[in-house]
Amino acid sequence: MNTRRWFAHWSSLHFAYHRCIRNWRASRNAFGASEPLFAAQATLRGIGVELCILLIFWLSKDSSTPIGAAPRDALRNLPDIRHVLEAQLADRSADGRVPRAIIGRYLRLLFYFGEEWLKAQIPGLFPAGDDQLRRAAWRSHLGHDQGPLRELISELHGCYAEDIALLGSDEVDKDFRDFYQDRLADYVLLLHLWGGLPADLLEQFWRDAPASVRQHAMWLVGQQVSRPASEVSDEVKARGLTYWERRLAAAMQSSQPDSYRSELGVIGQWCFHGQVDEAWLCEQLLRMLKAGFVPTDAFSVVEWLQNVVLRYVDQAVEVMAALLRHPRIDQWAYMTQRDPIRAVLNEGLLHGTPETVGRVHETVSFLSSIGETSYLDLVRPTAAE
Numbered sequence: 001m002n003t004r005r006w007f008a009h010w011s012s013l014h015f016a017y018h019r020c021i022r023n024w025r026a027s028r029n030a031f032g033a034s035e036p037l038f039a040a041q042a043t044l045r046g047i048g049v050e051l052c053i054l055l056i057f058w059l060s061k062d063s064s065t066p067i068g069a070a071p072r073d074a075l076r077n078l079p080d081i082r083h084v085l086e087a088q089l090a091d092r093s094a095d096g097r098v099p100r101a102i103i104g105r106y107l108r109l110l111f112y113f114g115e116e117w118l119k120a121q122i123p124g125l126f127p128a129g130d131d132q133l134r135r136a137a138w139r140s141h142l143g144h145d146q147g148p149l150r151e152l153i154s155e156l157h158g159c160y161a162e163d164i165a166l167l168g169s170d171e172v173d174k175d176f177r178d179f180y181q182d183r184l185a186d187y188v189l190l191l192h193l194w195g196g197l198p199a200d201l202l203e204q205f206w207r208d209a210p211a212s213v214r215q216h217a218m219w220l221v222g223q224q225v226s227r228p229a230s231e232v233s234d235e236v237k238a239r240g241l242t243y244w245e246r247r248l249a250a251a252m253q254s255s256q257p258d259s260y261r262s263e264l265g266v267i268g269q270w271c272f273h274g275q276v277d278e279a280w281l282c283e284q285l286l287r288m289l290k291a292g293f294v295p296t297d298a299f300s301v302v303e304w305l306q307n308v309v310l311r312y313v314d315q316a317v318e319v320m321a322a323l324l325r326h327p328r329i330d331q332w333a334y335m336t337q338r339d340p341i342r343a344v345l346n347e348g349l350l351h352g353t354p355e356t357v358g359r360v361h362e363t364v365s366f367l368s369s370i371g372e373t374s375y376l377d378l379v380r381p382t383a384a385e
Contacts, residue, residue: 075114268297
């Protein structure tokens with residue numbers, strides 16, 4: 001590589017180094033110095049390991065070089081960097097947490113640049129007999145990598161199982177709460193949606209995760225199934241819808257339905273995105289309402305029903321009626337959403353089946369009985385008529 005090209009790479013690495021330092025300082029204030037990755041980035045050793053990995057990345061951007069022409073073989077073609085990383089992983093002392101935290105942060109990147117090499121290093125990167133070293137690599141991957149690696153689920157099965165068990169523990173360390181709990185839920189559900197999560201880990205997650213973490217998981221599922229078709233495959237969306245159906249079925253069979261309410265209530269946000277199959281969503285909303293559950297975001301549901309009523313008039317009216325009569329519904333949903341409610345009820349009167357028309361009359365009567373009389377004109381003819 002000529003001098004100018006090397007200087008360009010050096011300049012990019014120099015910029016990346018200072019960016020890492022700035023990010024570390026900001027994140028350190030937010031999460032505390034005990035976080036493995038940020039503590040590692042505060043050392044010269046950690047910076048050196050990180051720069052080695054970033055050098056691979058920047059070299060891969062030049063397609064005129066052997067590295068850029070074959071990025072998946074980058075580590076094979078960079079023996080000096082490979083030997084440096086291997087020497088760092090050979091350190092089994094407490095200081096070995098530093099390189100492991102950095103490498104864990106870039107696990108996905110290193111898998112791309114050297115899949116075979118990385119798989120061979122897994123026993124040293126995540127040593128089974130050393131909790132501190134293993135956790136440094138694992139928590140950095142979990143908390144700060146670009147996402148899970150389906151190809152390494154067998155090797156990391158124990159790490160997932162260990163942290164899922166912590167979700168239900170009363171003695172969980174404070175550093176694991178909130179941020180890492182949500183990240184763990186993200187990784188578990190993404191692996192499930194991608195078809196790479198072992199069934200035992202999913203069952204363990206459902207069993208051990210508290211309601212707040214399962215609620216976050218359902219939110220993530222909604223985000224994924226609501227993405228454009230160009231970004232998410234039909235298989236991923238199908239698994240997401242099946243995930244909801246399984247959770248609703250479990251809630252309906254449970255002797256403790258309250259533990260499912262916040263998790264299932266997230267479906268209101270699925271309506272907000274407006275990307276999920278409308279007929280399926282109508283069916284699921286009706287099932288959950290009949291089972292005693294209610295969407296947390298009833299406002300989004302009401303607005304969504306107005307958007308779909310022209311295509312699914314009977315289903316939209318039935319869901320609206322069940323929603324408005326639900327004892328757990330927030331009264332503000334029908335006090336501040338009069339226009340969309342009126343639109344759905346009026347469409348039901350004009351184009352619904354006789355059963356739907358009767359359902360509209362019953363709903364208007366119910367609303368009037370609780371003091372909401374603004375819909376009476378829909379079912380009562382005016383004097384001029």
